[in-house]
Amino acid sequence: MVKIAYFDACIETPEEILVAADITPIRLFGNPMIGIDEANEHIPPNHCVWARNILQQALKGLSQDIKGIIATHGCDCTNREFDIWLESVNLEFFYFLNAPLKRDNAALKFFMDDIKELIIQLEDKFNVNITTEKINRAIKEMNYIRDLLREISKYRERMILSSSIFHDLVKNVQQMEKDKAKEMLESKLNELKTTKSSLDKKMKKILLTGSVIDDTEFIKFLENLKYHIIIDDLCIGTKYFWNNVDETDDPIRALAKYHLNKPIYSTKFPSYERFKTLKTLAEQYNVDGIINIAQKFCEPVLYSHPYFSKKFRELGIPYLFVEMEYNRESYRQLTTRFEAFAEMI
Numbered sequence: 001m002v003k004i005a006y007f008d009a010c011i012e013t014p015e016e017i018l019v020a021a022d023i024t025p026i027r028l029f030g031n032p033m034i035g036i037d038e039a040n041e042h043i044p045p046n047h048c049v050w051a052r053n054i055l056q057q058a059l060k061g062l063s064q065d066i067k068g069i070i071a072t073h074g075c076d077c078t079n080r081e082f083d084i085w086l087e088s089v090n091l092e093f094f095y096f097l098n099a100p101l102k103r104d105n106a107a108l109k110f111f112m113d114d115i116k117e118l119i120i121q122l123e124d125k126f127n128v129n130i131t132t133e134k135i136n137r138a139i140k141e142m143n144y145i146r147d148l149l150r151e152i153s154k155y156r157e158r159m160i161l162s163s164s165i166f167h168d169l170v171k172n173v174q175q176m177e178k179d180k181a182k183e184m185l186e187s188k189l190n191e192l193k194t195t196k197s198s199l200d201k202k203m204k205k206i207l208l209t210g211s212v213i214d215d216t217e218f219i220k221f222l223e224n225l226k227y228h229i230i231i232d233d234l235c236i237g238t239k240y241f242w243n244n245v246d247e248t249d250d251p252i253r254a255l256a257k258y259h260l261n262k263p264i265y266s267t268k269f270p271s272y273e274r275f276k277t278l279k280t281l282a283e284q285y286n287v288d289g290i291i292n293i294a295q296k297f298c299e300p301v302l303y304s305h306p307y308f309s310k311k312f313r314e315l316g317i318p319y320l321f322v323e324m325e326y327n328r329e330s331y332r333q334l335t336t337r338f339e340a341f342a343e344m345i
């Protein structure tokens with residue numbers, strides 16, 4: 001089966017379109033264990049470390065069965081990096097999906113038109129026919145996967161499932177063929193139904209937010225410091241299964257609406273809209289604190305931080321902001337800060 005990778009900081013790529021084309025969507029993740037010398041030749045030193053890491057992998061060559069890339073509008077880094085991909089990366093298919101920042105009717109029409117253009121280009125390049133029926137079937141399949149993930153997430157909330165295992169599950173779903181993902185999730189859910197909690201109830205319950213956090217080792221690092229991520233607003237997390245696509249509407253409209261109706265992701269503005277979502281989650285899950293992680297030079301998260309810091313202080317909700325490098329050595333260097341926050345809350 002043909003695979004197409006998507007480079008998307010805020011998870012707004014409509015995977016259903018690829019599934020309907022019998023193409024496997026593969027979300028690109030960073031690899032904190034590699035050097036990034038080739039990427040450094042293309043971009044300035046203050047470019048986000050996560051996006052830089054993905055560029056490095058692309059320059060080195062992605063897996064041979066990946067035939068193309070969809071870059072979906074996220075932040076300025078992802079947008080401009082796509083221009084470098086076009087010039088320097090060897091793939092058969094490139095598409096920039098312009099997911100809009102605004103949420104009004106004009107934005108909806110704009111997004112629908114861009115999804116339609118994606119369909120035309122996929123059909124043309126891969127000689128496939130992406131019919132309404134096939135998209136409707138793919139929407140049902142993805143909604144079922146979202147249902148399963150929401151159900152499994154409840155075991156994380158009840159402290160039966162660890163944050164790192166959950167994180168790893170969501171990552172796998174974003175890279176697997178969806179049939180296999182369904183089987184994996186069904187089996188995990190069955191297992192959880194008879195699992196008793198072995199997690200330490202004294203772990204600090206936190207809401208995790210910030211940049212793309214795709215290294216499960218970082219989540220394990222937090223667990224070792226006695227943090228349990230009871231909830232998040234991340235792309236490898238709740239943003240991937242926040243709600244379902246309307247199965248009764250025209251499928252293109254339903255897909256565009258689904259993505260525009262999700263709470264705004266951390267790569268986008270305004271900060272006060274993001275704050276409202278975080279406040280609601282923090283109160284709903286009665287968290288001990290909020291941890292906001294910025295990958296080094298992640299401008300959108302750096303921009304929101306002073307506002308969040310002020311607002312959470314006013315509410316009396318403990319809040320920790322950390323900017324970090326995209327490598328595992330940097331986690332260890334941050335141990336003292338995380339330990340100090342755990343002691344404080």
Ligand code: SF4
Binds near residue numbers: 078301
């Ligand atoms: S981590 Fe931040 S700067 Fe980097 S791609 Fe994501 S949103 Fe953009």
